[in-house]
Amino acid sequence: MRVAIQGERGAYSEAAALEHFGADTAVLPCATFDAAFAAVEAGEVDAGLVPIENSLAGSIHRCYDLLLQHSLAIIGEHHLRVRHCLIAHPGVALPEIRKVISHPQALAQCERYLRGLAGVTTEVVYDTAGSVKIVRDQGDRALAGIASRRAAEVYAMEVVAEGIEDDPANFTRFLAIAKQPLIPNGDSKTSIVFAMRNAPGALFKAMSVFALRDIDLTKIESRPLVGKVWEYLFYVDFAGSTVDPVVTRALQNLGEFTSLLRVLGSYPRHRPQA
Amino acid sequence: MRVAIQGERGAYSEAAALEHFGADTAVLPCATFDAAFAAVEAGEVDAGLVPIENSLAGSIHRCYDLLLQHSLAIIGEHHLRVRHCLIAHPGVALPEIRKVISHPQALAQCERYLRGLAGVTTEVVYDTAGSVKIVRDQGDRALAGIASRRAAEVYAMEVVAEGIEDDPANFTRFLAIAKQPLIPNGDSKTSIVFAMRNAPGALFKAMSVFALRDIDLTKIESRPLVGKVWEYLFYVDFAGSTVDPVVTRALQNLGEFTSLLRVLGSYPRHRPQA
Numbered sequence: 237m238r239v240a241i242q243g244e245r246g247a248y249s250e251a252a253a254l255e256h257f258g259a260d261t262a263v264l265p266c267a268t269f270d271a272a273f274a275a276v277e278a279g280e281v282d283a284g285l286v287p288i289e290n291s292l293a294g295s296i297h298r299c300y301d302l303l304l305q306h307s308l309a310i311i312g313e314h315h316l317r318v319r320h321c322l323i324a325h326p327g328v329a330l331p332e333i334r335k336v337i338s339h340p341q342a343l344a345q346c347e348r349y350l351r352g353l354a355g356v357t358t359e360v361v362y363d364t365a366g367s368v369k370i371v372r373d374q375g376d377r378a379l380a381g382i383a384s385r386r387a388a389e390v391y392a393m394e395v396v397a398e399g400i401e402d403d404p405a406n407f408t409r410f411l412a413i414a415k416q417p418l419i420p421n422g423d424s425k426t427s428i429v430f431a432m433r434n435a436p437g438a439l440f441k442a443m444s445v446f447a448l449r450d451i452d453l454t455k456i457e458s459r460p461l462v463g464k465v466w467e468y469l470f471y472v473d474f475a476g477s478t479v480d481p482v483v484t485r486a487l488q489n490l491g492e493f494t495s496l497l498r499v500l501g502s503y504p505r506h507r508p509q510a
Numbered sequence: 511m512r513v514a515i516q517g518e519r520g521a522y523s524e525a526a527a528l529e530h531f532g533a534d535t536a537v538l539p540c541a542t543f544d545a546a547f548a549a550v551e552a553g554e555v556d557a558g559l560v561p562i563e564n565s566l567a568g569s570i571h572r573c574y575d576l577l578l579q580h581s582l583a584i585i586g587e588h589h590l591r592v593r594h595c596l597i598a599h600p601g602v603a604l605p606e607i608r609k610v611i612s613h614p615q616a617l618a619q620c621e622r623y624l625r626g627l628a629g630v631t632t633e634v635v636y637d638t639a640g641s642v643k644i645v646r647d648q649g650d651r652a653l654a655g656i657a658s659r660r661a662a663e664v665y666a667m668e669v670v671a672e673g674i675e676d677d678p679a680n681f682t683r684f685l686a687i688a689k690q691p692l693i694p695n696g697d698s699k700t701s702i703v704f705a706m707r708n709a710p711g712a713l714f715k716a717m718s719v720f721a722l723r724d725i726d727l728t729k730i731e732s733r734p735l736v737g738k739v740w741e742y743l744f745y746v747d748f749a750g751s752t753v754d755p756v757v758t759r760a761l762q763n764l765g766e767f768t769s770l771l772r773v774l775g776s777y778p779r780h781r782p783q784a
Contacts, residue, residue: 294568340636360634440721447714457731
Protein backbone atom coordinates (compact mmCIF):
# COMPACT_ATOMS: atom_id res chain seq x y z
CA MET A 237 0.00 0.00 0.00
CA ARG A 238 1.40 3.41 -1.02
CA VAL A 239 -0.02 6.40 0.87
CA ALA A 240 0.56 10.14 0.33
CA ILE A 241 0.78 12.44 3.37
CA GLN A 242 1.49 16.15 3.84
CA GLY A 243 4.66 16.75 5.79
CA GLU A 244 8.11 15.28 6.25
CA ARG A 245 9.03 11.75 7.27
CA GLY A 246 8.25 11.46 10.98
CA ALA A 247 5.26 13.82 10.84
CA TYR A 248 2.13 13.02 12.86
CA SER A 249 0.50 12.25 9.48
CA GLU A 250 3.06 9.49 8.93
CA ALA A 251 2.39 8.07 12.40
CA ALA A 252 -1.35 8.07 11.60
CA ALA A 253 -0.77 6.42 8.19
CA LEU A 254 1.23 3.57 9.78
CA GLU A 255 -1.45 3.06 12.46
CA HIS A 256 -4.29 3.15 9.94
CA PHE A 257 -2.87 1.21 6.97
CA GLY A 258 -0.30 -0.96 8.80
CA ALA A 259 3.40 -0.78 9.64
CA ASP A 260 4.50 -1.94 6.15
CA THR A 261 2.84 1.05 4.41
CA ALA A 262 5.05 2.93 1.92
CA VAL A 263 4.53 6.60 2.79
CA LEU A 264 5.03 9.35 0.18
CA PRO A 265 5.81 12.67 1.95
CA CYS A 266 4.40 15.72 0.08
CA ALA A 267 5.32 19.37 0.75
CA THR A 268 1.71 20.63 0.58
CA PHE A 269 -1.86 19.33 0.94
CA ASP A 270 -2.34 20.17 -2.77
CA ALA A 271 0.54 17.86 -3.70
CA ALA A 272 -0.85 15.03 -1.55
CA PHE A 273 -4.30 15.28 -3.22
CA ALA A 274 -2.67 15.50 -6.68
CA ALA A 275 -0.60 12.35 -6.01
CA VAL A 276 -3.79 10.42 -5.17
CA GLU A 277 -5.62 11.76 -8.22
CA ALA A 278 -2.66 10.96 -10.53
CA GLY A 279 -2.58 7.36 -9.27
CA GLU A 280 0.98 7.72 -7.92
CA VAL A 281 -0.28 6.27 -4.65
CA ASP A 282 -3.17 4.01 -3.62
CA ALA A 283 -4.52 6.49 -1.04
CA GLY A 284 -3.84 9.68 0.88
CA LEU A 285 -4.22 10.41 4.60
CA VAL A 286 -4.95 14.05 5.50
CA PRO A 287 -5.89 15.75 8.80
CA ILE A 288 -9.45 17.16 8.81
CA GLU A 289 -9.84 18.37 12.41
CA ASN A 290 -7.99 18.62 15.69
CA SER A 291 -9.76 18.55 19.06
CA LEU A 292 -7.92 21.71 20.17
CA ALA A 293 -7.39 23.63 16.93
CA GLY A 294 -10.63 22.82 15.05
CA SER A 295 -11.41 21.94 11.43
CA ILE A 296 -8.79 22.20 8.71
CA HIS A 297 -10.78 24.12 6.08
CA ARG A 298 -8.00 23.75 3.48
CA CYS A 299 -8.63 19.99 3.31
CA TYR A 300 -12.40 20.51 2.95
CA ASP A 301 -11.67 22.93 0.08
CA LEU A 302 -9.43 20.34 -1.61
CA LEU A 303 -12.08 17.62 -1.15
CA LEU A 304 -14.50 19.90 -3.04
CA GLN A 305 -11.94 20.67 -5.78
CA HIS A 306 -11.02 17.03 -6.43
CA SER A 307 -13.20 14.03 -7.31
CA LEU A 308 -11.78 11.78 -4.62
CA ALA A 309 -13.71 9.69 -2.09
CA ILE A 310 -13.23 9.38 1.65
CA ILE A 311 -12.60 5.68 2.37
CA GLY A 312 -11.69 5.82 6.04
CA GLU A 313 -11.08 7.89 9.16
CA HIS A 314 -8.44 7.66 11.88
CA HIS A 315 -8.19 9.37 15.25
CA LEU A 316 -4.59 9.89 16.37
CA ARG A 317 -3.77 10.81 19.94
CA VAL A 318 -1.22 13.65 19.60
CA ARG A 319 1.52 12.87 22.16
CA HIS A 320 4.26 15.45 21.84
CA CYS A 321 7.80 14.24 22.62
CA LEU A 322 10.89 16.25 23.53
CA ILE A 323 13.58 14.80 21.24
CA ALA A 324 17.36 15.29 21.35
CA HIS A 325 20.62 13.46 20.54
CA PRO A 326 21.01 9.99 22.09
CA GLY A 327 22.12 10.12 25.73
CA VAL A 328 21.18 13.77 26.30
CA ALA A 329 19.56 14.37 29.71
CA LEU A 330 16.86 17.00 30.29
CA PRO A 331 19.10 19.48 32.22
CA GLU A 332 21.52 19.67 29.24
CA ILE A 333 18.84 21.14 26.95
CA ARG A 334 19.08 24.92 26.45
CA LYS A 335 16.87 25.52 23.41
CA VAL A 336 13.68 23.87 22.12
CA ILE A 337 12.49 24.24 18.52
CA SER A 338 9.22 23.19 16.84
CA HIS A 339 6.14 24.34 14.94
CA PRO A 340 4.45 27.27 16.77
CA GLN A 341 1.32 25.19 17.45
CA ALA A 342 3.35 22.40 19.09
CA LEU A 343 5.29 24.95 21.20
CA ALA A 344 1.97 26.55 22.24
CA GLN A 345 0.49 23.17 23.18
CA CYS A 346 3.50 22.47 25.46
CA GLU A 347 3.68 26.00 26.91
CA ARG A 348 3.18 25.01 30.56
CA TYR A 349 5.75 22.18 30.33
CA LEU A 350 8.31 24.46 28.65
CA ARG A 351 7.82 27.21 31.27
CA GLY A 352 8.86 24.60 33.88
CA LEU A 353 12.26 24.12 32.21
CA ALA A 354 14.46 26.85 33.72
CA GLY A 355 16.74 28.75 31.35
CA VAL A 356 15.41 27.13 28.20
CA THR A 357 14.56 29.31 25.18
CA THR A 358 12.21 28.38 22.32
CA GLU A 359 12.34 29.07 18.59
CA VAL A 360 9.81 28.35 15.86
CA VAL A 361 10.57 26.23 12.79
CA TYR A 362 8.43 25.06 9.88
CA ASP A 363 7.11 21.77 11.27
CA THR A 364 7.39 19.26 14.08
CA ALA A 365 9.29 16.45 12.31
CA GLY A 366 11.48 19.09 10.64
CA SER A 367 12.61 20.28 14.07
CA VAL A 368 14.07 16.82 14.82
CA LYS A 369 15.82 16.78 11.44
CA ILE A 370 17.41 20.15 12.35
CA VAL A 371 18.50 18.78 15.76
CA ARG A 372 20.18 15.84 13.99
CA ASP A 373 21.82 17.98 11.25
CA GLN A 374 23.15 20.64 13.64
CA GLY A 375 24.71 18.07 15.98
CA ASP A 376 24.06 20.37 18.95
CA ARG A 377 23.41 18.39 22.17
CA ALA A 378 21.83 21.42 23.88
CA LEU A 379 19.13 21.60 21.18
CA ALA A 380 15.82 19.63 21.26
CA GLY A 381 12.78 19.39 18.99
CA ILE A 382 9.11 18.68 19.75
CA ALA A 383 7.51 16.04 17.52
CA SER A 384 6.02 12.53 17.41
CA ARG A 385 7.88 9.48 18.75
CA ARG A 386 7.98 8.39 15.10
CA ALA A 387 10.20 11.41 14.28
CA ALA A 388 12.80 10.21 16.82
CA GLU A 389 12.87 6.79 15.10
CA VAL A 390 13.12 8.28 11.59
CA TYR A 391 16.03 10.61 12.44
CA ALA A 392 17.77 8.23 14.91
CA MET A 393 17.35 10.67 17.79
CA GLU A 394 16.07 9.93 21.32
CA VAL A 395 12.91 10.77 23.25
CA VAL A 396 13.89 12.72 26.41
CA ALA A 397 10.28 13.20 27.62
CA GLU A 398 6.94 11.96 26.24
CA GLY A 399 3.39 13.32 26.60
CA ILE A 400 4.59 16.86 27.34
CA GLU A 401 1.42 18.51 25.93
CA ASP A 402 -0.52 20.61 28.45
CA ASP A 403 -3.93 19.19 27.45
CA PRO A 404 -4.10 15.40 27.03
CA ALA A 405 -7.43 15.67 25.10
CA ASN A 406 -5.37 16.31 21.96
CA PHE A 407 -6.61 14.21 19.05
CA THR A 408 -6.33 14.74 15.32
CA ARG A 409 -8.89 13.11 13.04
CA PHE A 410 -7.49 12.05 9.66
CA LEU A 411 -9.40 11.10 6.51
CA ALA A 412 -8.19 8.42 4.10
CA ILE A 413 -8.91 9.42 0.51
CA ALA A 414 -8.76 7.41 -2.72
CA LYS A 415 -9.95 7.52 -6.33
CA GLN A 416 -12.57 4.79 -5.87
CA PRO A 417 -15.30 5.09 -3.22
CA LEU A 418 -15.83 2.32 -0.70
CA ILE A 419 -19.04 0.51 0.19
CA PRO A 420 -18.58 -0.05 3.92
CA ASN A 421 -20.31 -2.74 5.96
CA GLY A 422 -21.28 -2.49 9.60
CA ASP A 423 -20.69 0.58 11.77
CA SER A 424 -20.11 3.33 9.20
CA LYS A 425 -20.19 7.10 8.73
CA THR A 426 -20.82 9.40 5.78
CA SER A 427 -19.38 12.90 5.24
CA ILE A 428 -21.18 15.50 3.15
CA VAL A 429 -20.77 19.19 2.29
CA PHE A 430 -23.73 21.34 1.35
CA ALA A 431 -24.47 24.99 0.76
CA MET A 432 -27.63 26.97 1.43
CA ARG A 433 -28.59 30.58 1.40
CA ASN A 434 -29.07 31.71 4.96
CA ALA A 435 -32.75 32.14 5.74
CA PRO A 436 -34.44 31.73 9.12
CA GLY A 437 -35.13 28.03 9.58
CA ALA A 438 -33.05 26.87 6.57
CA LEU A 439 -30.62 24.90 8.72
CA PHE A 440 -33.55 23.47 10.70
CA LYS A 441 -35.01 22.11 7.45
CA ALA A 442 -31.65 20.54 6.63
CA MET A 443 -31.47 18.96 10.09
CA SER A 444 -35.00 17.62 9.84
CA VAL A 445 -34.23 15.40 6.82
CA PHE A 446 -31.91 13.48 9.16
CA ALA A 447 -33.93 13.73 12.39
CA LEU A 448 -37.18 12.54 10.75
CA ARG A 449 -35.32 9.40 9.65
CA ASP A 450 -33.53 8.83 13.00
CA ILE A 451 -30.11 9.41 11.42
CA ASP A 452 -27.53 10.40 14.04
CA LEU A 453 -25.34 13.44 13.24
CA THR A 454 -21.75 13.22 14.52
CA LYS A 455 -20.49 16.59 13.22
CA ILE A 456 -22.02 19.83 12.05
CA GLU A 457 -20.21 23.02 11.22
CA SER A 458 -21.28 26.15 9.38
CA ARG A 459 -18.69 28.14 7.46
CA PRO A 460 -19.59 31.64 6.30
CA LEU A 461 -18.60 32.28 2.70
CA VAL A 462 -17.52 35.87 2.09
CA GLY A 463 -18.52 37.29 -1.30
CA LYS A 464 -20.02 34.05 -2.61
CA VAL A 465 -23.49 33.42 -4.11
CA TRP A 466 -24.53 31.27 -1.15
CA GLU A 467 -23.85 32.51 2.31
CA TYR A 468 -22.90 29.30 4.09
CA LEU A 469 -21.20 25.98 3.55
CA PHE A 470 -22.09 23.21 5.99
CA TYR A 471 -19.90 20.26 6.88
CA VAL A 472 -21.97 17.35 8.21
CA ASP A 473 -21.01 13.79 9.21
CA PHE A 474 -23.68 11.24 10.09
CA ALA A 475 -23.97 7.58 11.06
CA GLY A 476 -24.76 5.23 8.17
CA SER A 477 -23.70 4.56 4.61
CA THR A 478 -24.99 5.72 1.23
CA VAL A 479 -25.96 2.12 0.39
CA ASP A 480 -28.64 2.36 3.08
CA PRO A 481 -31.97 3.34 1.40
CA VAL A 482 -32.90 5.57 4.34
CA VAL A 483 -29.67 7.56 3.83
CA THR A 484 -30.31 7.78 0.08
CA ARG A 485 -33.78 9.20 0.69
CA ALA A 486 -32.47 11.70 3.28
CA LEU A 487 -29.87 12.96 0.78
CA GLN A 488 -32.51 13.26 -1.98
CA ASN A 489 -34.65 15.23 0.44
CA LEU A 490 -31.73 17.48 1.39
CA GLY A 491 -30.97 18.12 -2.29
CA GLU A 492 -34.42 19.70 -2.69
CA PHE A 493 -33.32 22.90 -0.94
CA THR A 494 -29.51 23.06 -1.10
CA SER A 495 -27.61 24.97 -3.81
CA LEU A 496 -24.71 22.50 -3.58
CA LEU A 497 -24.57 18.96 -2.16
CA ARG A 498 -21.53 16.70 -2.34
CA VAL A 499 -21.24 13.28 -0.74
CA LEU A 500 -17.56 13.00 0.15
CA GLY A 501 -17.77 9.28 1.00
CA SER A 502 -18.98 6.53 3.32
CA TYR A 503 -16.43 4.68 5.44
CA PRO A 504 -16.03 2.47 8.55
CA ARG A 505 -16.24 4.42 11.80
CA HIS A 506 -13.05 4.62 13.89
CA ARG A 507 -13.66 5.11 17.61
CA PRO A 508 -10.83 6.97 19.38
CA GLN A 509 -9.45 5.68 22.66
CA ALA A 510 -9.46 8.48 25.24
CA MET B 511 -10.62 53.42 26.12
CA ARG B 512 -7.98 50.84 27.09
CA VAL B 513 -8.15 47.53 25.21
CA ALA B 514 -6.12 44.31 25.71
CA ILE B 515 -5.09 42.27 22.67
CA GLN B 516 -3.01 39.13 22.16
CA GLY B 517 0.11 39.83 20.12
CA GLU B 518 2.70 42.53 19.59
CA ARG B 519 2.14 46.13 18.57
CA GLY B 520 1.22 46.09 14.87
CA ALA B 521 -0.61 42.74 15.08
CA TYR B 522 -3.85 42.24 13.14
CA SER B 523 -5.57 42.32 16.55
CA GLU B 524 -4.29 45.87 17.06
CA ALA B 525 -5.54 46.90 13.61
CA ALA B 526 -8.95 45.43 14.50
CA ALA B 527 -8.99 47.19 17.90
CA LEU B 528 -8.30 50.58 16.29
CA GLU B 529 -11.04 49.99 13.67
CA HIS B 530 -13.55 48.80 16.27
CA PHE B 531 -12.94 51.14 19.21
CA GLY B 532 -11.48 54.15 17.33
CA ALA B 533 -8.03 55.42 16.39
CA ASP B 534 -7.39 56.94 19.87
CA THR B 535 -7.70 53.56 21.65
CA ALA B 536 -4.89 52.70 24.06
CA VAL B 537 -3.93 49.12 23.20
CA LEU B 538 -2.33 46.80 25.76
CA PRO B 539 -0.35 44.05 23.96
CA CYS B 540 -0.40 40.69 25.83
CA ALA B 541 1.86 37.69 25.14
CA THR B 542 -0.95 35.12 25.37
CA PHE B 543 -4.76 34.91 25.11
CA ASP B 544 -4.78 33.97 28.82
CA ALA B 545 -3.01 37.22 29.69
CA ALA B 546 -5.45 39.27 27.60
CA PHE B 547 -8.48 37.68 29.33
CA ALA B 548 -6.81 38.13 32.76
CA ALA B 549 -6.16 41.84 32.05
CA VAL B 550 -9.88 42.36 31.32
CA GLU B 551 -10.94 40.42 34.41
CA ALA B 552 -8.50 42.33 36.64
CA GLY B 553 -9.86 45.66 35.40
CA GLU B 554 -6.48 46.73 33.99
CA VAL B 555 -8.30 47.56 30.74
CA ASP B 556 -11.88 48.48 29.79
CA ALA B 557 -12.21 45.68 27.24
CA GLY B 558 -10.37 43.01 25.27
CA LEU B 559 -10.52 42.16 21.57
CA VAL B 560 -9.77 38.53 20.64
CA PRO B 561 -10.06 36.59 17.36
CA ILE B 562 -12.76 33.88 17.42
CA GLU B 563 -12.75 32.61 13.82
CA ASN B 564 -11.02 33.10 10.50
CA SER B 565 -12.75 32.45 7.17
CA LEU B 566 -9.84 30.27 6.01
CA ALA B 567 -8.52 28.73 9.22
CA GLY B 568 -11.77 28.20 11.19
CA SER B 569 -12.75 28.72 14.82
CA ILE B 570 -10.18 29.52 17.48
CA HIS B 571 -11.18 26.99 20.15
CA ARG B 572 -8.73 28.41 22.67
CA CYS B 573 -10.76 31.63 22.88
CA TYR B 574 -14.01 29.67 23.33
CA ASP B 575 -12.32 27.75 26.16
CA LEU B 576 -11.25 31.01 27.81
CA LEU B 577 -14.76 32.46 27.44
CA LEU B 578 -16.04 29.42 29.37
CA GLN B 579 -13.33 29.73 32.05
CA HIS B 580 -13.90 33.44 32.70
CA SER B 581 -17.06 35.35 33.65
CA LEU B 582 -16.70 37.98 30.95
CA ALA B 583 -19.36 39.12 28.48
CA ILE B 584 -19.13 39.59 24.73
CA ILE B 585 -20.02 43.23 24.03
CA GLY B 586 -19.23 43.46 20.30
CA GLU B 587 -17.91 41.77 17.18
CA HIS B 588 -15.65 43.03 14.39
CA HIS B 589 -14.83 41.51 11.00
CA LEU B 590 -11.34 42.48 9.81
CA ARG B 591 -10.31 41.91 6.20
CA VAL B 592 -6.83 40.33 6.48
CA ARG B 593 -4.68 42.11 3.86
CA HIS B 594 -1.13 40.81 4.11
CA CYS B 595 1.63 43.32 3.25
CA LEU B 596 5.24 42.67 2.28
CA ILE B 597 7.19 45.07 4.51
CA ALA B 598 10.87 46.09 4.30
CA HIS B 599 13.16 49.04 5.08
CA PRO B 600 12.13 52.41 3.55
CA GLY B 601 13.11 52.73 -0.13
CA VAL B 602 13.67 48.98 -0.69
CA ALA B 603 12.32 47.78 -4.08
CA LEU B 604 10.87 44.30 -4.59
CA PRO B 605 13.85 42.88 -6.60
CA GLU B 606 16.22 43.66 -3.68
CA ILE B 607 14.38 41.28 -1.34
CA ARG B 608 16.09 37.87 -0.88
CA LYS B 609 14.37 36.48 2.22
CA VAL B 610 10.82 36.76 3.58
CA ILE B 611 9.95 35.95 7.20
CA SER B 612 6.57 35.65 8.95
CA HIS B 613 4.23 33.39 10.92
CA PRO B 614 3.79 30.01 9.11
CA GLN B 615 0.08 30.71 8.51
CA ALA B 616 0.81 34.07 6.82
CA LEU B 617 3.54 32.47 4.67
CA ALA B 618 1.11 29.69 3.69
CA GLN B 619 -1.61 32.23 2.81
CA CYS B 620 0.84 34.04 0.45
CA GLU B 621 2.34 30.85 -1.02
CA ARG B 622 1.43 31.58 -4.65
CA TYR B 623 2.67 35.18 -4.46
CA LEU B 624 5.96 34.09 -2.85
CA ARG B 625 6.53 31.36 -5.48
CA GLY B 626 6.41 34.16 -8.09
CA LEU B 627 9.38 35.94 -6.48
CA ALA B 628 12.45 34.32 -8.06
CA GLY B 629 15.33 33.43 -5.75
CA VAL B 630 13.53 34.41 -2.54
CA THR B 631 13.67 32.08 0.47
CA THR B 632 11.24 32.02 3.39
CA GLU B 633 11.70 31.45 7.11
CA VAL B 634 9.17 31.13 9.91
CA VAL B 635 9.09 33.39 12.96
CA TYR B 636 6.72 33.62 15.91
CA ASP B 637 4.21 36.14 14.57
CA THR B 638 3.41 38.55 11.77
CA ALA B 639 4.09 41.88 13.50
CA GLY B 640 7.17 40.33 15.12
CA SER B 641 8.61 39.66 11.65
CA VAL B 642 8.58 43.42 10.90
CA LYS B 643 10.25 44.14 14.23
CA ILE B 644 13.02 41.66 13.28
CA VAL B 645 13.40 43.34 9.85
CA ARG B 646 13.85 46.70 11.61
CA ASP B 647 16.24 45.38 14.29
CA GLN B 648 18.47 43.44 11.87
CA GLY B 649 18.84 46.43 9.51
CA ASP B 650 19.08 44.04 6.53
CA ARG B 651 17.64 45.61 3.35
CA ALA B 652 17.32 42.19 1.64
CA LEU B 653 14.95 40.99 4.40
CA ALA B 654 11.15 41.49 4.41
CA GLY B 655 8.31 40.54 6.75
CA ILE B 656 4.65 39.76 6.07
CA ALA B 657 2.18 41.56 8.34
CA SER B 658 -0.56 44.19 8.51
CA ARG B 659 -0.09 47.74 7.14
CA ARG B 660 -0.33 48.78 10.79
CA ALA B 661 2.92 46.89 11.55
CA ALA B 662 4.79 48.99 8.95
CA GLU B 663 3.54 52.17 10.70
CA VAL B 664 4.44 50.91 14.19
CA TYR B 665 8.01 49.91 13.29
CA ALA B 666 8.63 52.79 10.78
CA MET B 667 9.12 50.35 7.91
CA GLU B 668 7.57 50.53 4.42
CA VAL B 669 4.94 48.50 2.55
CA VAL B 670 6.54 47.09 -0.64
CA ALA B 671 3.40 45.23 -1.79
CA GLU B 672 -0.12 45.06 -0.33
CA GLY B 673 -2.88 42.43 -0.64
CA ILE B 674 -0.40 39.62 -1.41
CA GLU B 675 -2.65 36.87 0.06
CA ASP B 676 -3.66 34.17 -2.44
CA ASP B 677 -7.33 34.14 -1.35
CA PRO B 678 -8.97 37.56 -0.89
CA ALA B 679 -11.87 36.00 1.10
CA ASN B 680 -9.67 36.23 4.18
CA PHE B 681 -11.56 37.69 7.15
CA THR B 682 -11.01 37.33 10.86
CA ARG B 683 -13.94 37.82 13.21
CA PHE B 684 -12.99 39.36 16.57
CA LEU B 685 -15.05 39.50 19.77
CA ALA B 686 -14.94 42.44 22.15
CA ILE B 687 -15.12 41.26 25.77
CA ALA B 688 -15.71 43.18 28.99
CA LYS B 689 -16.65 42.63 32.64
CA GLN B 690 -20.15 44.11 32.25
CA PRO B 691 -22.61 42.73 29.68
CA LEU B 692 -24.24 45.07 27.17
CA ILE B 693 -27.94 45.48 26.37
CA PRO B 694 -27.82 46.14 22.62
CA ASN B 695 -30.52 47.91 20.63
CA GLY B 696 -31.41 47.29 17.00
CA ASP B 697 -29.67 44.69 14.82
CA SER B 698 -28.01 42.40 17.36
CA LYS B 699 -26.60 38.93 17.83
CA THR B 700 -26.19 36.57 20.77
CA SER B 701 -23.48 33.93 21.26
CA ILE B 702 -24.06 30.84 23.38
CA VAL B 703 -22.22 27.61 24.21
CA PHE B 704 -24.07 24.49 25.22
CA ALA B 705 -23.30 20.82 25.78
CA MET B 706 -25.44 17.76 25.16
CA ARG B 707 -24.89 14.05 25.19
CA ASN B 708 -24.96 12.81 21.64
CA ALA B 709 -28.22 10.98 20.97
CA PRO B 710 -30.03 10.67 17.64
CA GLY B 711 -32.12 13.80 17.20
CA ALA B 712 -30.58 15.68 20.16
CA LEU B 713 -29.18 18.44 17.98
CA PHE B 714 -32.47 18.60 16.08
CA LYS B 715 -34.28 19.30 19.36
CA ALA B 716 -31.79 22.07 20.10
CA MET B 717 -32.32 23.60 16.66
CA SER B 718 -36.08 23.43 17.00
CA VAL B 719 -36.18 25.77 20.00
CA PHE B 720 -34.86 28.45 17.63
CA ALA B 721 -36.69 27.40 14.44
CA LEU B 722 -40.11 27.22 16.16
CA ARG B 723 -39.62 30.84 17.23
CA ASP B 724 -38.27 32.06 13.85
CA ILE B 725 -34.86 32.87 15.35
CA ASP B 726 -32.16 32.96 12.66
CA LEU B 727 -28.92 31.04 13.39
CA THR B 728 -25.75 32.64 12.03
CA LYS B 729 -23.25 30.06 13.28
CA ILE B 730 -23.36 26.49 14.47
CA GLU B 731 -20.41 24.27 15.25
CA SER B 732 -20.12 20.98 17.09
CA ARG B 733 -16.93 20.18 18.93
CA PRO B 734 -16.35 16.61 20.08
CA LEU B 735 -15.11 16.42 23.65
CA VAL B 736 -12.68 13.58 24.22
CA GLY B 737 -12.93 11.92 27.61
CA LYS B 738 -15.59 14.29 29.01
CA VAL B 739 -18.96 13.51 30.60
CA TRP B 740 -20.86 15.02 27.67
CA GLU B 741 -19.82 14.16 24.16
CA TYR B 742 -20.28 17.47 22.37
CA LEU B 743 -19.97 21.19 22.91
CA PHE B 744 -21.96 23.37 20.51
CA TYR B 745 -21.11 26.95 19.58
CA VAL B 746 -24.19 28.81 18.32
CA ASP B 747 -24.72 32.44 17.32
CA PHE B 748 -28.19 33.73 16.52
CA ALA B 749 -29.93 36.97 15.59
CA GLY B 750 -31.51 38.83 18.50
CA SER B 751 -30.73 39.88 22.04
CA THR B 752 -31.37 38.34 25.44
CA VAL B 753 -33.65 41.27 26.31
CA ASP B 754 -36.08 39.97 23.67
CA PRO B 755 -38.71 37.78 25.45
CA VAL B 756 -38.75 35.34 22.50
CA VAL B 757 -35.00 34.79 22.92
CA THR B 758 -35.42 34.36 26.69
CA ARG B 759 -38.06 31.68 26.16
CA ALA B 760 -35.92 29.89 23.52
CA LEU B 761 -33.01 29.77 25.97
CA GLN B 762 -35.23 28.48 28.79
CA ASN B 763 -36.50 25.80 26.42
CA LEU B 764 -32.93 24.89 25.38
CA GLY B 765 -31.91 24.59 29.03
CA GLU B 766 -34.45 21.79 29.51
CA PHE B 767 -32.22 19.27 27.70
CA THR B 768 -28.65 20.61 27.78
CA SER B 769 -26.08 19.59 30.40
CA LEU B 770 -24.39 23.02 30.13
CA LEU B 771 -25.70 26.33 28.76
CA ARG B 772 -23.77 29.61 28.87
CA VAL B 773 -24.91 32.86 27.30
CA LEU B 774 -21.66 34.57 26.31
CA GLY B 775 -23.34 37.89 25.48
CA SER B 776 -25.58 39.94 23.20
CA TYR B 777 -24.01 42.64 21.03
CA PRO B 778 -24.59 44.81 17.93
CA ARG B 779 -24.10 42.92 14.67
CA HIS B 780 -21.14 44.01 12.52
CA ARG B 781 -21.58 43.27 8.81
CA PRO B 782 -18.30 42.65 6.97
CA GLN B 783 -17.60 44.36 3.64
CA ALA B 784 -16.54 41.78 1.04
